[in-house]
Amino acid sequence: MTNNLSNTKFFSQIVDLLLSAKSNVVRTINQTMVTTYFQIGRMIIEEEQDGKDRAEYGKGLLKELSKALTKEFGKGFSVQNLERMRLFYQTYSISSTLSRISEKGQTQSNEFQNAEQQNISVNFNLSWSHYLKLMRIEDENExxxxxxxxxxxxxxxxxxxxxYDSALYTRLALSRDKEKVIELAEKGHIIEHPKDAIKDPYILEFIGLPEHSAYSENQLEEEIINKLEHFLLELGNGFTFVARQKRISFDDKHFWIDLVFYNRILKSFVLIDLKIGELKHQDIGQMQMYVNYYDRKIKLEDENKTIGIILCQNKSEAVVEFTLPENNEHIFASRYKTVLPSKEDFKSLIRKQQNI
Structure with a gap:
């Protein structure tokens, strides 16, 4: 038997098991803590509802509770944190089971408490820090x-x-009808068709290039590759990186596609061309050529049609509309921003997108 366990499959399996167990422990602790805070929030609400003067009674209740819990358990139970727990319950007590409140003086059965505890645990899959951020989002669907x-x-x-700061929900909702926007809130970002994977604009603030500076397309590409993990997150679900500056050749002519990805959900290659400044009709024609080549020479029979995305700083919707065929479903032109837009800039982008 070898003494060098670090290279054995046996050792790797043990390491994987321990890492998985550690991850599960952390997840369980987080879930238990969030569930407990929800329960505390509920109990505070119930106790406040028993007070004659709710405002004054509630204010005094939280102070006394904070003092008692801090003495018993230490930090983490300030009045502000207790107010957050109360808000957490108010925000998330939506389902009939979770929002049921005992009548005054009536004790819930152990059976109902256990069922309630299980339902709460199923619903809360994030950390308390995540929920502190989420509670600040006023729109329920968002x-x-x-x-x-x-x-x-x-x-x-x-x-x-x-x-959230890059307005992902808003950017996705812009290209969807009312029914599809509701689906975003109920199911998240579901990709079924090529257009589902497209955003406009793409926010590339993570690459560190200033807006409207004199950088080249090569520099833009280089920075995207250096921050590829961030770029994949911005692209969305199912994307994997394939190649950069992918050469295709025919008739003794050579062309280079800036970035090539593959989307596992759509089972399609995704070609991305980077353009500085205003989009031209020649750029769209070039992308059409790239897509045709991949469809005819690269993709397999069981794969779907290739998707082309041209990322540009600015575009004319009319140029896009009249250059592409009416039934186009696979070539898209999207703007990109290298600086996170302000709220006013986002509003301006939305108005332009909706032609207001």
Whole structure:
């Protein structure tokens, strides 16, 4: 038997088991803590409802509770944190089971308490820090969307903040009808058709290039590759990187596609061309050529048609409309921003998109 266990499959399996167990322990602790805070919030609400003068009684209740809990358990139970727990319950007590409140003086049975505890645990899959961020989102549909996406994509709190600050929900909702917007809130970002994977604009603030500076397309590409993990998050679900500056050749002529990805959900290659400044009709024609080549020479029979995305700083909707065929479903032109827009800039982008 070898003494060098570090290279054996046996050792790797043990390491994987321990890492999985550690992850599960952390997840269980987070879930238990969030569930407990929800329960505390509910109990505070119930106790306040028993007070004659709710405002004054509630204010005094939280102070006394904070003092008692801090003495018993230490930090973490300030009046502000207790107010957050109360708000957490008010925000998330939606389903009939979770929002049921005992009548005054009536004790719930152990059976109902256990069932309630299980339902709460199923619903809360993020950390307390995530929920502190989510509770600040006023629109319920928007909040539900970010909660689903954070859990589904394992977003850190920092990534959740980044996606919210870049208005991901709004950017996706712009290209959807009312029914599809509701679906965003109920199911998150579901990709079924090529257009579902497209955003306009793409926010590339993570690459560190200033807006409207004299950088080249090569510099833009280089910075995207250096921050590929961030770019994949911005692209969305199912994207994997394939190549950069992919050469295609025919008739003794050579062409280079800036970036090539593959989307596992759509089972399609995704070609991305980067353009500085205003989009020209020649850029769209070039992308059409790239897509045709991949469809005829590269993709397999069981794969779907290739998708082309041209990222540009600015575009004329009329140029896009009249250059592409009426039934186009696979070539898209989207703007990109290298600086996170302000709220006013986002409003301006939305008005332009909706032709207001």
């Amino acid at each position: 909040r539900k969307f970010y909660e689903i996406e954070a859990a589904k994509n394992n977003w850190s709190v920092r990534e959740l903040e980044r996606q």
